[in-house]
Amino acid sequence: MGKQVIFITGGNDGIGLATAIKFADEGCDVAIMGRRAEQNEVARKKVEASGAKCLTITGDVxxxxxxxxxxxxxxxxxxxLDFAFNNAGVEEVPTSATEQNDAEYQKIMDVNVKGVWLCMKYQIPKMLESGGGAIVNTSSVAGLIGMAQVPVYVAAKHAVMGLTKSVALEYARQGIRVNAVCPAAVHTDLYERFTGGNKEMEDMLENMHPMGRSGRPEEVASGVYYLCKEATWTTGQGLAMDGGFTVP
Incomplete structure (x- = not known):
């Protein structure tokens, strides 16, 4: 039997790249799909430094x-194809529900929801051919609770949880598990874009977590690895990785 293989979208930076490196370190080969060819190449070199093979594919989810x-x-x-991490996503600039525009709504829903659906549509048949597999989708704490000023993002991440649960039930007896990770603020390029280097906003984001800090991409990558490789009796679940943010 050859090495196990994981397919990752949004895998050329942040949580996706950290996950690619984690799986490479654990002996898997990696395929990364991302929109930016140059960034894909940078990611490939980082993944292959772990001794894994890394295929990079330029495309739009x-x-x-x-x-x-x-x-x-x-x-x-x-x-x-053994594992998939459907991680590509876009954020929403804080906007009132009554002021958001149709184009922004469509972009957020297309990337965050349609992208996950399309990936599972084509991943599952390939996994069935080899007897099963595990899929992890990136939702968010915004897929578990409500948040003001980001209504479309919240709707999209709740939709990811709906897809995750539905597909998990559909394929539970066919050897495919489907789960989601639900991070709070994680220090990535997306985090930097969101804060815009504003120290006051960064401090606010850090302190809204009971543990007093944002997450690291490597911490979420460990959750993805757990759901793919170790949580063999777990499906249809959202793993909150949030420094206590969603604790009632």
């Missing part, structure tokens, strides 16, 4: 042909 081709290429190159 909102384009069905791109997703289909990326997953087919992964299986053509590596011969199998």
């Amino acid at each position: 909102t384009v069905e042909a791109d997703v289909k081709a990326a997953i087919e290429q992964t299986v053509d190159i590596f011969g199998r």
Whole structure:
């Protein structure tokens, strides 16, 4: 049996890249799909430093042909697909529900929801061919609770949880587990874009977590690894990784 293989969207930075490196360190080969070819190449070198093979594919998760081709290429190159981390996503600039525009709504829903759906649509048949697998989708604490000023993002991340639960039940007896990670603020490029270098906003984000800090990409990567490799009796769940943020 060859090495196990993971397919990751949004895998060229942040949580996705940390997850790619984690799985490479644990002996898996990795396929990364991202929109930026140059950043994909930087990520490939970092992953291959762990001794794994890394395939990078430039594509857009909102384009069905791109997703289909990326997953087919992964299986053509590596011969199998064991795990998937559907992680590509976009944030929402804080906006009132009555002021958000249609174009922004559509972008957020397309990337965060349609992208996850399209990936699972083409990942699952490939996993079934080799007897099963595990999928982890990136939701958010915003997929578990409500938040003001980011209504479309909250709706999208709740939708990811709905997809996760529904598909988990559909394939529970066919050897495929489907779960989600639900991070609070994690210090990534997206975090930097959101705060814009504003120290007051950064301090606010850090202190809203009971543990007094934001998360690190490597911490979420460990959760993805756990759900894929170790949580063999767990499906349809959202793993809150949030420094206590959602504790009632």
